[in-house]
Amino acid sequence: MLTVTPKTPSPSPFLHEPLPKSQNPNPKPSNSHQIHCFNGSYHKPTYQTERGLQFETEDTFFRHESATGRDLGVLSAALYKQSKQQLRVLDVMCGCGIRSLRYLAEAKADFVMANDGNDAHRRVILGNLKSIERGSGDEKRWVVTHFDANRVLSECYLKREFFDLIDIDSFGSDSSFLRTVFNAVKRDGLLYLTSTDGYSSGGHRPNK
Numbered sequence: 001m002l003t004v005t006p007k008t009p010s011p012s013p014f015l016h017e018p019l020p021k022s023q024n025p026n027p028k029p030s031n032s033h034q035i036h037c038f039n040g041s042y043h044k045p046t047y048q049t050e051r052g053l054q055f056e057t058e059d060t061f062f063r064h065e066s067a068t069g070r071d072l073g074v075l076s077a078a079l080y081k082q083s084k085q086q087l088r089v090l091d092v093m094c095g096c097g098i099r100s101l102r103y104l105a106e107a108k109a110d111f112v113m114a115n116d117g118n119d120a121h122r123r124v125i126l127g128n129l130k131s132i133e134r135g136s137g138d139e140k141r142w143v144v145t146h147f148d149a150n151r152v153l154s155e156c157y158l159k160r161e162f163f164d165l166i167d168i169d170s171f172g173s174d175s176s177f178l179r180t181v182f183n184a185v186k187r188d189g190l191l192y193l194t195s196t197d198g199y200s201s202g203g204h205r206p207n208k
């Protein structure tokens, strides 16, 4: 099991509302421009690039500084795929969907479930994954869902839909998800646990 603990200030625990702008660490690129929608409203795309992939973050929680943490997850996934010839990923707290996009594009995941409890992120996540053909039926490469983490993990277990790699990138400690995540991961599968502003369950405390 691989655990990484970036030490960063986090917003409040899980909320169903988008983060207030004052808490959102996303840098707003100076070339942002507004797109007017048919209903008269507009949204401001905030394009980012990571390892050559372009994506939008808007009001989702996203930190460029976590790129190395995402690299390690993608590297583990790519090595797993190379050795097992299969890779089903559950990205439990996907934010804007950057990890899901990278698991699909870089690790060549066969299937990714991109979940985030906040359904206000849906448009951004769908937009970010649309460069990867979605497919259909048994060939489906990705889906986007909006369940609480413990619920999605429990439902996967009950439906016997197990995953090769489960990525949980939580605000604060991941300890409340450990019981359910072990039920949803395949035998010999990988758990990738990162926690913003909290100690990881791997007990990694380099200063102690």
Ligand SMILES: C[S@@+](CC[C@H](N)C(=O)[O-])C[C@H]1O[C@@H](n2cnc3c(N)ncnc32)[C@H](O)[C@@H]1O
Residues within 6 Å of the ligand: 013, 014, 015, 060, 061, 062, 063, 066, 070, 092, 093, 094, 095, 096, 097, 098, 099, 115, 116, 117, 118, 147, 148, 149, 150, 169, 170, 171, 196
């Ligand atoms: C640290 S951010 C994820 C960042 C993203 N993984 C990345 O690498 O950019 C945590 C995300 O988890 C979602 N979240 C928080 N608590 C959750 C819960 N209990 N169930 C599902 N999603 C949750 C939040 O909406 C937020 O988008």
